[in-house]
Amino acid sequence: MKLAVMVNEGPYQHQSADSALQFVRAALSKGHEIFRVFFYHDGVNNSTRFPVPPQDDRNIVDSWSKLAAEHNIDLVVCIAAAQRRGILDADEAKRQGKDGNNIAPGFRISGLGQLIEAGIQADRLVVFGD
Amino acid sequence: MAEPWEDDEVEGPVFKFLYVNRKAPYGTIYALESLEVVLIAAAFEQDVSLAFVDDGVYQIKKGQDTAGIGMKNFSPTYRALEGYDVEKLYVEKEALEERGLTTDDLIVPVEVVSRAEMADLMDEQDVILSF
Numbered sequence: 001m002k003l004a005v006m007v008n009e010g011p012y013q014h015q016s017a018d019s020a021l022q023f024v025r026a027a028l029s030k031g032h033e034i035f036r037v038f039f040y041h042d043g044v045n046n047s048t049r050f051p052v053p054p055q056d057d058r059n060i061v062d063s064w065s066k067l068a069a070e071h072n073i074d075l076v077v078c079i080a081a082a083q084r085r086g087i088l089d090a091d092e093a094k095r096q097g098k099d100g101n102n103i104a105p106g107f108r109i110s111g112l113g114q115l116i117e118a119g120i121q122a123d124r125l126v127v128f129g130d
Numbered sequence: 131m132a133e134p135w136e137d138d139e140v141e142g143p144v145f146k147f148l149y150v151n152r153k154a155p156y157g158t159i160y161a162l163e164s165l166e167v168v169l170i171a172a173a174f175e176q177d178v179s180l181a182f183v184d185d186g187v188y189q190i191k192k193g194q195d196t197a198g199i200g201m202k203n204f205s206p207t208y209r210a211l212e213g214y215d216v217e218k219l220y221v222e223k224e225a226l227e228e229r230g231l232t233t234d235d236l237i238v239p240v241e242v243v244s245r246a247e248m249a250d251l252m253d254e255q256d257v258i259l260s261f
Contacts, residue, residue: 006259041163080166112170119257120145120176127260 003027004122005037006115008129010045011060012053017046020128021063028071035122036074037064038115039107041129044082047075049104061104068106075107076114145256146177151186152261155205156196161189162204164261169207172214179218179255180211181248182240187225190236208238222248 005024009016024034039046051061068075077087083096089109093101103109119125149168153160171178182190189205196203211217219240226232226242233240243251252258 008261040167041159081163112167113174115167115259116147116171116174116176119147119259120142120174125257125259127258129260 001123002033002035002121004035004118004125006118006125006127006129007037007039007043007046008041008127010042011051014042014130016128016130017043017060018058021060021067023126023128024067024073034071034073036076036114036118038118039075039077040081040112040115042085043129044077044085044087047077047082047087047104047107048102050102065104065106073106077103077107077109078115079109079111082109144175144177146179146254147171148179148181148252148255148258150181150183150252150258150260151189152184153189154185155189155194156199156201160261161186164259165204165207167259167261168211168216169214172216175215178216179220179251180216181220181222181251183222183225183248185229187221187229187231187236190219190221190238190240191231192235192237205237211238220248220251 005020007017007020011017020037024037027034046061046064049061053059064075067073087103088096088098088101089103090101092109149164151161151164155161168178168180190208194203194205219238220243221236221240222245223242224245233242
């Protein structure tokens with residue numbers, strides 16, 4: 001089955017990101033295709049490369065980046081939600097006149113159209129949030 | 131000038147999209163960002179419905195005044211949805227009653243459906259986005 005995933009909460013404070021990661025891993029292991037993971041609301045905070053969680057804790061952002069690299073998964077961050085919350089790639093930082101960017105490897109910033117397209121293209125769109 | 135996120139329209143079959151609004155309009159950003167999805171998604175010309183359940187019914191309540199909390203009152207935007215061909219708005223009857231509201235309290239015309247009918251409506255959809 002072709003699956004799309006939406007993540008609506010940031011890492012650590014809510015379990016949504018952990019659940020979404022575990023769902024994606026489980027789906028891949030069963031041979032399903034992940035069409036896209038779309039990050040919205042505080043879910044965009046999954047895509048900053050700067051978190052430094054305690055060493056004995058899981059690193060959620062790194063887990064996403066690793067998953068994207070290993071399985072070629074399209075991780076898309078909503079641009080409108082990202083701009084509100086200070087998530088920038090190099091192009092956006094330049095465009096907005098900011099002095100740096102913080103996007104983690106494997107993520108890309110794009111529009112809400114990518115969410116609607118995922119809803120159309122995938123057999124199921126699975127939403128993780130509160 | 132077209133913004134970079136405005137060029138990703140897709141052509142193809144029409145799907146039934148339902149946006150389920152569950153939260154009060156202020157206090158969290160879910161309602162506002164849900165509305166942003168609905169407005170952007172309108173460009174895709176899908177078969178769109180909105181559902182208001184739980185505290186989500188407060189999103190379309192008349193007489194919202196946000197002056198005291200320093201936030202924008204975005205409720206007039208719901209009245210503009212018609213211009214985006216988003217005309218199917220469903221409100222759960224029990225959610226209204228539990229909050230002492232009637233359709234006279236709402237800023238847009240809606241269809242009131244029972245909790246059971248809302249479940250049927252969800253069953254008919256291709257894609258459900260819950261906010």
